[in-house]
Amino acid sequence: xxxxxxxxxxxxxxxxxxxxxxxxxxxxxxxxxxxxxxxxxxxxxxxxxxxxxxxxxxxxxxxxxxxxxxxxxxxxxxxxxxxxxxxxxxxxxxxxxxxxxxxxxxxxxxxxxxxxxxxxxxxxxxxxxxxxxxxxxxxxxxxxxxxxxxxxxxxxxxxxxxxxxxxxxxxxxxxxxxxxxxxxxxxxxxxxxxxxx
Amino acid sequence: xxxxxxxxxxxxxxxxxxxxxxxxxxxxxxxxxxxxxxxxxxxxxxxxxxxxxxxxxxxxxxxxxxxxxxxxxxxxxxxxxxxxxxxxxxxx
Numbered sequence: 021x022x023x024x025x026x027x028x029x030x031x032x033x034x035x036x037x038x039x040x041x042x043x044x045x046x047x048x049x050x051x052x053x054x055x056x057x058x059x060x061x062x063x064x065x066x067x068x069x070x071x072x073x074x075x076x077x078x079x080x081x082x083x084x085x086x087x088x089x090x091x092x093x094x095x096x097x098x099x100x101x102x103x104x105x106x107x108x109x110x111x112x113x114x115x116x117x118x119x120x121x122x123x124x125x126x127x128x129x130x131x132x133x134x135x136x137x138x139x140x141x142x143x144x145x146x147x148x149x150x151x152x153x154x155x156x157x158x159x160x161x162x163x164x165x166x167x168x169x170x171x172x173x174x175x176x177x178x179x180x181x182x183x184x185x186x187x188x189x190x191x192x193x194x195x196x197x198x199x200x201x202x203x204x205x206x207x208x209x210x211x212x213x214x215x216x217x
Numbered sequence: 218x219x220x221x222x223x224x225x226x227x228x229x230x231x232x233x234x235x236x237x238x239x240x241x242x243x244x245x246x247x248x249x250x251x252x253x254x255x256x257x258x259x260x261x262x263x264x265x266x267x268x269x270x271x272x273x274x275x276x277x278x279x280x281x282x283x284x285x286x287x288x289x290x291x292x293x294x295x296x297x298x299x300x301x302x303x304x305x306x307x308x309x
Contacts, residue, residue, distance in 0.1 A: 034284040091284060123257040125267030126284040159265045161242070205272060 028085070030137055032204075035096070035130040036088045037137065044086050047095045049073045057097075057116040060155050064179065080104075083138060087117070087130030096127050099134040101142060109145035110190075113138070122158070132203035139196055149189040152179055156187055166199050167191055225278070225300045227252070234291060237273035241266055252292035252303050274298070 030037040040048075049070045052058030058066075068076060077098075078084060084100040097117035104111035113135070121127045138144060149159075149167060156163070163169060167189040175183035191199065231250045238245050243260055256262045262270055267289055271282040280298055287293045292303065 033281075089284065120286060123264055123267060123289060124284070124286065125264060125269075125271050125289070128264055128268045158263055161263050161266045161269075202269065202272070205276075 026137075026141060028083075028137065030133040031090070032129045032133050034090055034126045035133065036090055037085050037099070037130050037133040038088060040084055040086050040098070044095055045070055045074050045077075048077070048086075048098050051095075051097065051118055052116060055119040057119050060152075061114060061116040064177075081114075082142070085130075085134055085137075087127065087134075089127075096121055097130065099131055101138050101147075103148075104142060106143070109143055110148060111138075111142065111144060112148045112150055114150075128159075129203065132199065135191065135196070136200060136204070139193060145193050147191045149191070151187050151189065152177060153185045153187065154179075163189060166195055166202075168195075225280075225298065227295065227300065227303050230278070230291075230295050230298070230300050233274055233277035234294075236277055237270050240273040241269045243270070250291060252290065252295065254291045256289040256291070256294075 028037075028039050052061060052063060052073065053067055062076065077100075081100045081102045082104050084098065086095050087097045087099060088094065089096050097115060099113065099115040102112045102114045113131075115131055115134075117127050117130075135147065138147065148170070159167075168191075169187065170190045171188040173186040173188070176186040177184050234250055235245045238260065241262070243262055243266065246254070246260075254260055256267050256270065274294070275282050278298055282294065283297050285293065285297055287297075295303065
C-alpha cells in the first residue's frame with residue numbers, strides 16, 4: 021500500500037470510503053428506516069427519528085464511515101467499528117447498504133476498504149461479524165475462507181416474530197493479507213479512463 | 218453470433234463465465250449458461266461470491282466489469298463488459 025494507507029479517506033475502484041458528513045445523516049436514516057436495511061443492522065424494527073438515529077449510530081462506535089459510489093457520488097451505505105475493545109484488540113463491524121444494491125458485489129469493496137483501514141489504525145487482532153442466520157446468506161461464502169466461526173447462539177434474538185440464531189464470526193489479523201490480495205489484486209484490467217485498483 | 222468491436226462474443230463470454238464460476242467455487246449448470254441466468258438466484262452466488270466472480274471475470278476477459286445497479290443476470294453482465302448482440306436463439 022502507498023502512503024495513503026492510514027488516510028481515513030480511501031478510494032477504491034468503485035467505492036470511496038470516507039468519514040460521515042452531517043449531510044449524510046438524512047440519507048442514512050432514509051436507507052435504514054425505509055427499507056429492511058436498518059432491521060438487518062441494529063434497529064430490529066425500531067423507527068427512531070433522525071436525531072435519535074444519529075445518536076444510536078455513533079454510540080460505541082469510534083469509527084463510522086460512509087460508502088460512496090465513485091460513479092455518481094451517491095452514498096450507498098455505512099460501515100463502522102463498534103464495541104471496540106483496545107485492551108483485547110477486537111471489535112465488531114456493522115454495516116448497511118442500500119437494499120437495491122444487495123447481491124451486486126461491487127459495494128462490498130467499501131467494506132473491504134474499511135477493514136483494510138481499521139485493522140492497522142485500531143491495532144485489531146480480531147474483527148467480529150455478528151449475524152442472524154437470515155443475513156448470513158449474504159456473505160456465507162466468506163465463512164471458512166476468510167471468516168472463522170467463533171460461536172453460535174441458538175434462538176438468541178427475537179426478530180420479527182421468531183427467535184433467530186445469532187452467528188459470531190471473526191476475521192483474524194493473520195487472515196487479513198489473504199483478504200487484501202483477493203479484494204485489491206495488484207493487476208486488474210483498466211477501464212477506458214484508466215482507473216484501476 | 219455477433220461480435221462487438223473488441224471481439225467479445227457470447228460464446229467467449231460464456232467460457233470466461235464458466236471458468237470464473239469454477240474459480241469461486243460455484244457450479245456451472247449442466248444445461249449450459251443462458252443470458253437469463255441470475256448470479257444470485259440461479260447460480261447460487263452470495264454478495265461476496267458476486268464480488269469475487271467479477272474479479273475472476275475481469276482477469277479472464279481482460280476488461281473491467283463496471284459497477285451497476287442492474288440485476289446481476291449474465292445478459293446484464295455481458296452488456297456491462299461491452300459484449301455484442303446476443304443471438305436470437307436465446308443463448309447468444
